[in-house]
Amino acid sequence: xxxxxxxFVFIPNPVRGVRRxxxxxxxxxxxxxxxxxxxxxxxxxxxxxxxxxxSGLNPNETLLTPSNVNATTFGTILSRPVDGMIAAQxxxxxxxxxxxxxxxxxxxxxxxxxxxxxFDADNAAGGNASPLWQVNFLNPAAGVTTEPPSExxxxxxxxxxxxxxxxxxxxxxxxxxxxxxxxxxxxxxGGTTVIFIALWFVIRHTSLGFAIRxxxxxxxxxxxxxxxxxRSVRAVxxxxxxxAAFGGIMVAxxxxxxxxxxxxxxxxxxxxxxxxxGFGNMTGAVIAAFILGISETxxxxxxxxxxxxxxxxxxxxxxxxxxxxxxxxxxx
Amino acid sequence: xxxxxVITILTLMGIWSVVALGLNVITGLAGQFNLxxxxxxxxxxxxxxxxxxxxxxxxxxxxPCAIAASACMGFLTGLPALRVRExxxxxxxxxxxxxxxxxxxxxxxxxxxxxxxxxxxATFAGEPATNQAYLLIVAGALVASIAATLYLRxxxxxxxxxxxxxxxxxxxxxxxxxxxxxxxxxxxxxxxxGLGGVLYAHFIRFVTPYDFGFLPSIYVLVMVVFGGLGTxxxxxxxxxxxxxxxxxxxxxQDYRNLIYGLTLVLLMLYQPRGLLGDxxxxxxxxxxxxxxxxxxxxxxxxxxxxx
Amino acid sequence: MLQIRNLTRRFxxxxxxxxxxxxxxxxxxxxxxxxxxxGKTTFFNLLSGTIPCTAGDIIFMGKPIRKxxxxxxxxxxxxxxxxxxxxxxxxxxxxxxxxxxxAQHCSNFFSALGYSRRRPYRESARALLRRTHLDRHENExxxxxxxxxxxxxxxxxxxxxxxxxxLLDESFSGLSHRExxxxxxxxxxxxxxxxxxxxxxxxxxITMNLCDRVAVLDRGExxxxxxxxxxxxxxxxxxxxxxxxx
Numbered sequence: 042x043x044x045x046x047x048x049f050v051f052i053p054n055p056v057r058g059v060r061r062x063x064x065x066x067x068x069x070x071x072x073x074x075x076x077x078x079x080x081x082x083x084x085x086x087x088x089x090x091x092x093x094x095x096s097g098l099n100p101n102e103t104l105l106t107p108s109n110v111n112a113t114t115f116g117t118i119l120s121r122p123v124d125g126m127i128a129a130q131x132x133x134x135x136x137x138x139x140x141x142x143x144x145x146x147x148x149x150x151x152x153x154x155x156x157x158x159x160f161d162a163d164n165a166a167g168g169n170a171s172p173l174w175q176v177n178f179l180n181p182a183a184g185v186t187t188e189p190p191s192e193x194x195x196x197x198x199x200x201x202x203x204x205x206x207x208x209x210x211x212x213x214x215x216x217x218x219x220x221x222x223x224x225x226x227x228x229x230x231g232g233t234t235v236i237f238i239a240l241w242f243v244i245r246h247t248s249l250g251f252a253i254r255x256x257x258x259x260x261x262x263x264x265x266x267x268x269x270x271x272r273s274v275r276a277v278x279x280x281x282x283x284x285a286a287f288g289g290i291m292v293a294x295x296x297x298x299x300x301x302x303x304x305x306x307x308x309x310x311x312x313x314x315x316x317x318x319g320f321g322n323m324t325g326a327v328i329a330a331f332i333l334g335i336s337e338t339x340x341x342x343x344x345x346x347x348x349x350x351x352x353x354x355x356x357x358x359x360x361x362x363x364x365x366x367x368x369x370x371x372x373x
Numbered sequence: 374x375x376x377x378x379v380i381t382i383l384t385l386m387g388i389w390s391v392v393a394l395g396l397n398v399i400t401g402l403a404g405q406f407n408l409x410x411x412x413x414x415x416x417x418x419x420x421x422x423x424x425x426x427x428x429x430x431x432x433x434x435x436x437p438c439a440i441a442a443s444a445c446m447g448f449l450t451g452l453p454a455l456r457v458r459e460x461x462x463x464x465x466x467x468x469x470x471x472x473x474x475x476x477x478x479x480x481x482x483x484x485x486x487x488x489x490x491x492x493x494x495a496t497f498a499g500e501p502a503t504n505q506a507y508l509l510i511v512a513g514a515l516v517a518s519i520a521a522t523l524y525l526r527x528x529x530x531x532x533x534x535x536x537x538x539x540x541x542x543x544x545x546x547x548x549x550x551x552x553x554x555x556x557x558x559x560x561x562x563x564x565x566x567g568l569g570g571v572l573y574a575h576f577i578r579f580v581t582p583y584d585f586g587f588l589p590s591i592y593v594l595v596m597v598v599f600g601g602l603g604t605x606x607x608x609x610x611x612x613x614x615x616x617x618x619x620x621x622x623x624x625x626q627d628y629r630n631l632i633y634g635l636t637l638v639l640l641m642l643y644q645p646r647g648l649l650g651d652x653x654x655x656x657x658x659x660x661x662x663x664x665x666x667x668x669x670x671x672x673x674x675x676x677x678x679x680x
Numbered sequence: 681m682l683q684i685r686n687l688t689r690r691f692x693x694x695x696x697x698x699x700x701x702x703x704x705x706x707x708x709x710x711x712x713x714x715x716x717x718x719g720k721t722t723f724f725n726l727l728s729g730t731i732p733c734t735a736g737d738i739i740f741m742g743k744p745i746r747k748x749x750x751x752x753x754x755x756x757x758x759x760x761x762x763x764x765x766x767x768x769x770x771x772x773x774x775x776x777x778x779x780x781x782x783a784q785h786c787s788n789f790f791s792a793l794g795y796s797r798r799r800p801y802r803e804s805a806r807a808l809l810r811r812t813h814l815d816r817h818e819n820e821x822x823x824x825x826x827x828x829x830x831x832x833x834x835x836x837x838x839x840x841x842x843x844x845x846x847l848l849d850e851s852f853s854g855l856s857h858r859e860x861x862x863x864x865x866x867x868x869x870x871x872x873x874x875x876x877x878x879x880x881x882x883x884x885x886i887t888m889n890l891c892d893r894v895a896v897l898d899r900g901e902x903x904x905x906x907x908x909x910x911x912x913x914x915x916x917x918x919x920x921x922x923x924x925x926x
Contacts, residue, residue: 525793528792528793528794529782529785529786529791529792529793529794530792530793532771532775532778532779532782533779533782533783533786533792535768535770535771535775536768536771536779538770539767539768539769539770539771540766540767540768540769542730542750542766543762543766543767543768543837544751544768544779545729545730545749545750545751545754546728546730546750546751546753546754546759546760546838547751547754547759547779547780547783547837547838547840547841548751548754548755548780548783548784548841549751549779549783550749550751550752551751554792557789557792603770651770
């Protein structure tokens with residue numbers, strides 16, 4: 042069956058390292074827990090239904106009680122006109138400093154007409170009569186429209202991140218063959234090349250690389266040959282995580298945002314790419330990654346396939362696996 | 374009668390148990406690692422949703438059609454699975470579930486990202502079923518699914534599946550055609566999952582593509598593995614326990630995925646057979662207890678005496 | 681019973697089996713020997729259909745079987761064991777044999793839904809276990825059993841198919857003296873019962889005692905064929921085993 046190939050969580054010395062494992066877990070838990078400490082006194086509504094479990098629960102509610110939520114003391118404070126229907130949940134952030142307009146408690150609303158509004162949450166008098174800001178994304182020339190027939194613009198609720206910094210740094214750009222290449226692009230391409238060469242060198246030409254390859258083939262024999270299996274496994278995790286981290290940093294720079302789920306799709310695609318490249322074959326994985334990246338972008342830009350970008354990527358993966366089940370550079 | 378909250382929890386436990394049983398057939402019995410059971414659940418749910426809203430079918434009329442649709446989907450996804458190696462099967466199923474989710478969102482027939490809503494209630498004794506009556510329907514479906522799966526395990530089909538799971542090459546030289554039995558597994562497992570999907574659709578009465586994507590598929594796999602892959606008791610226990618867990622531990626809401634992941638890691642390290650799997654501590658303790666109990670009743674002593 | 685003509689298998693330029701031709705008569709015990717890496721197991725894999733042939737023909741009981749799937753070949757009546765045992769680890773010994781017995785009877789969807797542990801199947805399986813002296817282990821999980829028992833299990837399982845020809849791949853290796861002797865008796869019994877047996881073996885004593893004819897493979901080619909006595913004295917065989925300066 043699967044026989045440990047996918048489910049094998051290879052932590053060195055699982056039996057002896059019980060205490061180590063529990064300590065690591067506890068530390069991780071503490072770190073994650075501290076990151077999530079509510080920093081503001083007022084409760085913000087940053088995503089749909091308050092949290093990622095979509096529960097709708099507000100555990101820090103202090104104002105509303107069963108006695109004061111009734112027809113006489115609870116009701117609409119104000120209403121504001123917008124340009125289309127609202128399918129996404131309105132979000133609320135307190136104490137937002139809006140340049141030139143001071144500090145407000147803000148309600149963010151996205152409409153099906155592809156507009157986003159920011160309203161003051163407390164009153165509509167004086168300077169707050171009009172939205173604090175509003176922006177509309179419709180741009181038919183660039184292909185940004187709403188979906189006919191029922192005008193589907195912004196349908197899903199986003200997640201607001203009060204702590205992510207927004208950098209408006211202009212990176213240097215270069216025009217190459219009619220396409221603008223930014224400094225970030227160069228860094229990514231250059232960095233990736235360097236990493237790949239270094240990795241190839243380590244795997245092929247160092248004793249550590251040899252140990253890693255031996256352990257991958259047959260753990261028992263490697264141990265008997267005097268190879269330190271634990272060290273190899275630790276090295277693999279270390280190197281792999283470091284490379285992935287580099288990738289994550291590059292994505293963050295490229296898209297100017299960090300959020301907890303940014304690695305999900307990349308992870309799934311990565312897993313698929315390993316298989317498509319031919320298990321264990323680094324060159325194959327790189328080739329597969331390039332094929333995927335290029336075809337995904339080409340297909341989503343120039344064709345009308347009724348799927349999202351990620352959907353097309355996954356479709357490509359399925360097709361590639363089926364065409365060559367042993368992987369692009371795998372052996373039959 | 375029972376509190377409405379309790380009824381909801383029980384109904385969900387039943388629904389996820391049915392889906393878990395379906396995945397157990399494909400992955401547990403036949404050893405075909407499948408990370409995309411959402412495809413089959415979604416096919417059943419959407420088929421029933423479309424038939425009952427657009428085509429005017431009743432719940433009971435739509436049920437067999439939806440199950441047949443899921444079974445077909447199982448067959449269709451089983452065909453590519455024949456071509457790939459064991460290790461690639463996981464990735465193939467991931468790809469398929471994402472493709473499925475994406476198509477459902479973007480093709481015009483399925484209601485897009487907003488899904489299909491206002492599904493009619495099932496009819497029970499002539500009237501639209503109350504939640505309590507629906508719980509009885511779900512319980513009935515669960516009992517039927519358990520009985521069917523137990524029977525399959527004892528049938529030749531089950532033995533062929535287990536042979537293929539253990540060693541496909543050895544099974545082949547015994548005259549067992551792996552392709553045929555794998556397709557049977559996919560079809561039958563998908564049918565169960567589709568049944569779960571229909572029950573889900575008419576309980577929530579609102580289906581969206583995101584209900585049947587990658588993450589829900591993983592949750593079902595976790596349920597099956599947690600309980601004990603390949604066993605009926607494991608699938609049902611895992612589904613019930615992991616549906617109940619978020620309710621019992623509401624205070625860890627934001628860390629639900631952390632807890633899930635952690636549980637899975639710890640489980641794989643210390644009880645890789647699942648909590649109620651064949652080799653697990655809990656199951657062996659239960660069996661020893663049962664043997665001792667029987668011994669006490671027959672011989673008056675808890676341990677057999679050795680000559 | 682079995683005619684093999686110019687059987688060849690190439691892996692990316694390397695010939696694992698090259699132009700091997702043999703004929704095995706009904707009721708013979710035919711040995712295939714040769715130094716390690718000679719291609720013996722590959723040869724068996726070609727016969728049982730586990731890997732495809734690059735060239736050549738295999739005619740079994742008058743039917744060409746070269747292009748068939750392994751399970752089809754098994755149903756035609758060729759059973760085999762494996763050099764490295766491949767039992768169904770999570771199943772009991774009885775279930776391992778039942779799998780073979782049932783495979784014979786259940787060929788379509790509806791018969792497959794029939795109950796597998798039906799009395800007639802169980803009785804056939806138990807009879808096979810008795811024949812291979814495995815009846816003590818009937819309800820033990822295969823994963824817990826020692827090698828000697830597993831080798832017998834593989835044979836019992838292959839017999840469950842009621843084959844006309846059985847391929848034994850190093851079934852004697854790893855067995856104690858007593859177990860090997862018991863197995864020799866079993867093989868002789870099978871021959872008396874009309875079965876044809878092809879076996880790969882490293883133990884010269886057993887091969888010479890048991891086999892009616894022997895073929896020698898070296899580096900994928902057949903270098904000699906004859907009775908055990910002829911083979912024992914053949915200089916080419918000695919050269920292959922001991923090196924050419926022997």
